[in-house]
Amino acid sequence: MRFFSTNLILIFLMAFLAETDAYSQSKGNLWLATGLQLHSSRDRGFSPMIYSGNRTFSLATFDLESTNKSEVFQFEFGYGPLTNRFGNSLNSLSLGLLNYTFYHKESRAERGLHWGWSNQNVFNIRRHNGFSNYSLRYDYFTTVGPALRYVYPFEWKGQSFKWQTVAHWQLVGFQIKSGYIGADPEGISEGDSGFRNFLRAVDPFFAGRDWSMGLESSLLWTLPTGNSLGIRYRPEISTLGRGQPVHRIGQAILVMVNVRLW
Amino acid sequence: MVKQGRYFWILFFFLLSCEQWVLPTDPSPGAMEVFDSLWEDVNDRYSFFSHKDIDWDRVRETYRAKVTENMGQLDLYELLADMLFELRDGHVNLSTGFNRSRNWEWYQEFPVNYDENLIQQEYLGRDYWISGPLLHQMVDEVLYVNYRSFGQRISEANLQVVVERARRSRGVIIDVRNNGGGNLSNAELLASAFAEEELEYARQRIKSGPGREEFGPWEPMVVSPWDEGTFTGLVIVLTNRRSYSATSFFAQMMKTLPNVLLLGDQTGGGGGTxxxxxxxxxWTYRFSATQTVDLEGRQLEDGVLTDVRLDLDPAAVQRGEDNLIEAAISLLRQ
Incomplete structure (x- = not known):
């Protein structure tokens, strides 16, 4: 077992070094962003009412730019209380991983319109503060869909700025969500086999019934060191239509720091 | 190149315009909308229509005809409360800022079978032990334990004391008469202190869709021995019609154990979570969304039957005796 573990680590390191070598001509950036998100949601498993509020929202993004393509790995976290118009409240937490790949073989990575694809993974959990039973509900989806990026660098009063907008639309994937009444997804406890139960709980995600799309527009000021400061506006919507439908809208304003890694 | 940026402005305004589409505004608080919202949710998620043979469509016809758009909040509350009363379910309430509707017929039409003052004076006395929510006293070498609400949390230390005292007794009486329920985890913890082995005591299923018989699978409910040690001597549980909800579950757990007898009147029910x-x-509301049956398929909603059926005798009360406790002591000392 120990021998196996050591070999596994060696293989991982070799693969990592090989990858690093392949990206020796690339640029690596780390983005940290935090701010507020105006979040509104309706979960019919709880209520027909909209719950809204300001949540804290943060992002940590790793951006790898090579000659022909750019890859973005973005971790997301949102948390805060939401209330309906009568003051009933729930606590809402979101965790996400949003990946983009953009291709720019025919154009420069620093400027222009780039097509690509995205993979979104989001876990949302909420606890209703007024309900004694069945007060916890959650959902998760993993999806893929097209993505678009527009980069426009410009100079103003001798300073370098960049406008960047990224959009994504999720088309197909999978989802797991709380059941008709309880927190556990339907089918999760029907059989004896854990894996089969898991498969029973998984449902397809497809555009038309389910929706997830978002936009990220950033204005960045590039410092002489190569790092940047910026602000980002990020509207997004999502709908999971199966069972008790869940709808969400979020609009976040974030301040950003970019550190150029290499 | 700048022209390409127009795509994003189109996308941006498209996303903004999606708000109304994704999240339409809240439904109107008009009387008719409120009535329909309540009726439909109960129609889709209530779990005992078939078991109680309730014609919910007829209920709608009867009550919807009385709804008028200009009716006041109090009148609307009365109407909705009357409609929910038809469910004959103690787990159904409509809560407003000014009142909470309920149906308490599950105990109000039956003998009380419990006199708290009598128990305090004649059995607990002045020097009874208080271990969290568990009040206990040694009576004729039998440990009498009174637990008034499963909403009050039992700690492991509380339970340890009771088990230790039980081991020095000839048996235990657990009095959960008038205990209206609370948290099921307290019921499971208390019952675990008297279980020698893991036993299935009931099965539960939950609504999985709007159809009358649309439920998930039956899932076993088990009681397991307490890790800190158990008392496996004789135990008698006293119940009455006011033993409800988590107390019915507790009675069913205890009834399954081979060393336990139930004495008194059946519990009031409350088998739907x-x-x-x-x-x-x-306004907020609640109603049953699950079904729970015992090992013979009998709904806990109808109450848990006792092994020994006994009512409180007014003549015994006159003598300063609770004849249920006396009967339990007698059985344990045999």
Whole structure:
């Protein structure tokens, strides 16, 4: 077992070094962003009412730019209380991983319109503060869909700025969500086999019934060191239509720091 | 190149315009909308229509005809409360800022079978032990334990004391008469202190869709021995019609154990776990969304039957005796 573990680590390191070598001509950036998100949601498993509020929202993004393509790995976290118009409240937490790949073989990575694809993974959990039973509900989806990026660098009063907008639309994937009444997804406890139960709980995600799309527009000021400061506006919507439908809208304003890694 | 940026402005305004499409505004708080919202949610998620033979469509016809758009909040509350009363379910409430509707017929039409003052004076006395919510006293070498609400949390230390005292007794009486329920985890913890092995005591299923018989699979409910040690001597549980909800579950757990007898009147029921909801005018409500049956398929909603059926005798009360406790002591000392 120990021998196996050591070999596994060696293989991982070799693969990592090989990858690093392949990206020796690339640029690596780390983005940290935090701010507020105006979040509104309706979960019919709880209520027909909209719950809204300001949540804290943060992002940590790793951006790898090579000659022909750019890859973005973005971790997301949102948390805060939401209330309906009568003051009933729930606590809402979101965790996400949003990946983009953009291709720019025919154009420069620093400027222009780039097509690509995205993979979104989001876990949302909420606890209703007024309900004694069945007060916890959650959902998760993993999806893929097209993505678009527009980069426009410009100079103003001798300073370098960049406008960047990224959009994504999720088309197909999978989802797991709380059941008709309880927190556990339907089918999760029907059989004896854990894996089969898991498969029973998984449902397809497809555009038309389910929706997830978002936009990220950033204005960045590039410092002489190569790092940047910026602000980002990020509207997004999502709908999971199966069972008790869940709808969400979020609009976040974030301040950003970019550190150029290499 | 700048022209390409127009795509994003189109996308941006498209996303902004999606708000109304993705999240339409809240439903109107008008009387008719409130009525329909409540009726429909109960129609879709209530779990005992078939078991209680309730014609919910007829209920709608009867009550909807009385709804008028200009009716006041009090009149609307009365109407909705009357409609929910038809469910004959103690787990059904409509909560507003000014009142909470309920149906308490599950105990109000039956003998009380419990006199708290008598128990305090004649059995607990002045020097009874208080271990959290568990009040206990040694009576004729039998440990008498009184637990008034499963809403009050039992700690492991509380339970340890009771088990230790039980081991020095000839048996235990657990009095859960008038205990209206609370948290099921307290019931499971208390029952675990008297279980020698893991036993299935009931099966439960939950609504999985709007159809009358649309439920998930039956899932076993088990009681397991307490890790800190158990008392496996004789135990008698006293119940009455006001033993409800988590107390019915507790009675069913204890009834399954080979060393336990139930004595008194059957429990009031409450075998459906309530789910909550809210109406477009801000009022909240709850109703049963599950079914629980015992090992013979009998609904806990109808109450848990006792092994020994006994009512409180007014003549015994006159003598300063609770004849249920006396009968339990007698059985344990045999």
């Amino acid at each position: 309530p789910v909550f909801g809210e109406l477009p005018n801000g």
